[in-house]
Amino acid sequence: MSQADHMPTRGRRLTRRTKIVAFLVGALMVATGAAASNWIVGLSAGSSGEAQSGTIANLTITASVPGANADVLYPGGPGDVVISITNPNKFPVTVTGFNLPTNTTYANGYTDSALTTAAAACSAATPSTVSWAFSTATSGSAHTLTSPLVVAATGAANNPLVVTLSDDAAMGGTAPSGCAGLWFKMPSFTGVVATAGGGTVTTSPATSGWTS
Amino acid sequence: MLRLLVAAAALLVVVLALLAGCHGHTSRHRALLPRSNAPGGGAAAGARIADLVITGAPAPSSAQRLYPGTRGDVALSVRNPNPFPVTLRAVRLPAATVYADGFADATLREPKPDCAATTPSRVAWVDKDSPASAHTFSRTVVVGAKATVLLIVRDAVSMETTAPTACAGAFFKMPSFAGVDAAVGGVPAGGPVTVTWRG
Numbered sequence A: 001m002s003q004a005d006h007m008p009t010r011g012r013r014l015t016r017r018t019k020i021v022a023f024l025v026g027a028l029m030v031a032t033g034a035a036a037s038n039w040i041v042g043l044s045a046g047s048s049g050e051a052q053s054g055t056i057a058n059l060t061i062t063a064s065v066p067g068a069n070a071d072v073l074y075p076g077g078p079g080d081v082v083i084s085i086t087n088p089n090k091f092p093v094t095v096t097g098f099n100l101p102t103n104t105t106y107a108n109g110y111t112d113s114a115l116t117t118a119a120a121a122c123s124a125a126t127p128s129t130v131s132w133a134f135s136t137a138t139s140g141s142a143h144t145l146t147s148p149l150v151v152a153a154t155g156a157a158n159n160p161l162v163v164t165l166s167d168d169a170a171m172g173g174t175a176p177s178g179c180a181g182l183w184f185k186m187p188s189f190t191g192v193v194a195t196a197g198g199g200t201v202t203t204s205p206a207t208s209g210w211t212s
Numbered sequence B: 001m002l003r004l005l006v007a008a009a010a011l012l013v014v015v016l017a018l019l020a021g022c023h024g025h026t027s028r029h030r031a032l033l034p035r036s037n038a039p040g041g042g043a044a045a046g047a048r049i050a051d052l053v054i055t056g057a058p059a060p061s062s063a064q065r066l067y068p069g070t071r072g073d074v075a076l077s078v079r080n081p082n083p084f085p086v087t088l089r090a091v092r093l094p095a096a097t098v099y100a101d102g103f104a105d106a107t108l109r110e111p112k113p114d115c116a117a118t119t120p121s122r123v124a125w126v127d128k129d130s131p132a133s134a135h136t137f138s139r140t141v142v143v144g145a146k147a148t149v150l151l152i153v154r155d156a157v158s159m160e161t162t163a164p165t166a167c168a169g170a171f172f173k174m175p176s177f178a179g180v181d182a183a184v185g186g187v188p189a190g191g192p193v194t195v196t197w198r199g
Helices: A003-034 B002-024
Strands: A036-041 A050-052 A060-063 A078-086 A093-100 A108-110 A130-132 A141-151 A161-171 A183-185 A191-196 A206-208 B053-056 B070-079 B086-092 B101-103 B123-125 B134-143 B148-159 B171-173 B179-185 B193-195
Touching: A036 B086, A078 A141, A141 A161, A141 A191, A141 A206, B070 B134, B134 B148, B134 B193
Parallel strands: A161 A206, B148 B193
Antiparallel strands: A036 B179, A050 B070, A050 B171, A060 A078, A078 A161, A093 A141, A093 A191, A108 A183, A130 A161, B053 B070, B070 B148, B086 B134, B086 B179, B101 B171, B123 B148
């Protein structure tokens, strides 16, 4: 048998040995590195982390169409106002009150509930004499709701929240006859008293309001 | 091929020696000092173990932000200055009354005066009722040799409902940790790691 005949057999035997040795070495290296040891590592003084708070976005309040059972305005009497509160924040917001414009800031009258067709004979300048109840001569007067409203976070149920403000609109005794049978876009609030967070979210539609 | 076998055998001996050294060392010394009394005249020096350094890091956009009455995520930049990997298992928190300082910028350089720890900001670690108690991560975090890992800890921070409005849109430097539970070794996974902790 020639030397050349031995070469393939020898070559295979060495390759197998090499593989076994390599496997053993590799396994031991993995074993030594896979687990933490008993050697304790400390912490540099003052080590800490960083967190971030969210920003606050303003609520949006728009007019909503009063239902069939809403109190309607007549000269010298109060009426219901329906609003829709949208909370764009990722957290609930609790509304506890509103700030009102002066008692001489009047509403514009419209012939349609969508508030698109103005009634020329019943505008704020006429004046319509329709204003917020309990508003004063001072702009920004604060009025606390009889029951707080918790508006859900954005994307959650009950946001926007439709609220009937009971008897919080007033029509003066001198209101022109052109204001009969109309819808009114109430003067804009000057502010809202609201805080982040709150308890149980208020179910829409809700009823609240101020009485003083 | 004989050389290969000799080299592999030598490597095997070295690995076995290392393995025996690690497992046989049960005391908790902070460093392996040179063994000057070793026979044969040779001397070997083990590396000293340096402390981990944890600093605040801007959280990714997916991190939960803080709002009054809610919990948020905290971002940690964990730097291992050692030439070997380190496994981080837990952190120890400061006392319950320690609040975070609020800053206007993510680099925590511009303080918000009305949202400071002394205001107080009402931002604190969650599960902080046991001062210096260990809070174990939901998984171990291995930081590679001389490497840094971004660690996000879910719901680790709380903001009380009485937090001042000035704390909206702020960045918070959390109160310093009281310590960590970390040890030499482990296999680094790489990339940002997200964990929770148990109180």
